[in-house]
Ligand SMILES: [Zn+2]
């Protein structure tokens with residue numbers, strides 16, 4: 001994981017702003033294992049201040065996605081950007097993650113994952129496991145997976161952290177098969193699709 005692959009087929013995991021190092025490492029470890037690709041942790045980049053909504057005091061996931069899609073990330077097949085700040089899209093109060101189906105950049109926000117529904121704080125391990133689930137779900141979208149009806153599948157839509165806790169850390173057989181095909185296909189330049197917000 002820590003060893004650079006030169007990025008050709010790998011997935012980059014990049015903290016944006018101040019993000020706990022352990023969370024980023026855990027996400028990278030799970031990404032590498034689930035997709036059987038090298039996952040490199042990139043140096044942190046600064047939060048794009050222009051994507052802060054001054055009224056909501058949250059960061060606009062769509063604008064961040066657009067900004068990151070304009071960056072090269074030379075050679076990396078996919079990029080997972082990890083945030084501590086709260087992300088939103090206009091129609092939702094917040095999102096855990098965001099990615100375009102078939103796109104290249106996935107966003108994961110820890111902000112709501114490190115709190116339980118009742119406001120209590122779970123152990124860090126619980127928060128990081130949720131982050132790994134959101135990351136794998138978003139990367140699943142990047143490899144063209146839509147949402148899955150199977151509640152025992154990572155591609156099932158999670159409306160809250162309770163749902164997320166019930167979701168196992170694995171794809172169902174059907175999604176795993178589609179993923180396998182997508183991973184063995186040569187990287188293609190995909191068309192733009194609508195972002196898939198994941199949150200409540
Ligand atoms: Zn599935």
Ligand SMILES: [Zn+2]
Pocket residue numbers: 137141147157196197198
């Ligand atoms: Zn989703």
